[in-house]
Amino acid sequence: MTKIESVPRSARQWRLPSTLLARLARRWRHRCDRRHLEAMPDFMLKDIGISRSDIDYVAAHGETTR
Numbered sequence: 001m002t003k004i005e006s007v008p009r010s011a012r013q014w015r016l017p018s019t020l021l022a023r024l025a026r027r028w029r030h031r032c033d034r035r036h037l038e039a040m041p042d043f044m045l046k047d048i049g050i051s052r053s054d055i056d057y058v059a060a061h062g063e064t065t066r
């Protein structure tokens with residue numbers, strides 16, 4: 001028996017929409033974070049330890065260490 005077969009049908013019906021919704025929410029949060037970081041002046045970014053080139057990575061991962 002596979003994992004999908006052991007999950008009730010009603011639960012399987014909601015798995016895809018909830019996963020999609022979670023992915024969309026995560027992408028929306030990353031865009032908002034990126035927008036806020038891009039609006040900061042360089043001296044503030046330097047104070048928190050990131051550079052302009054790190055903004056995409058920090059917005060996606062929430063940390064400066066690669």
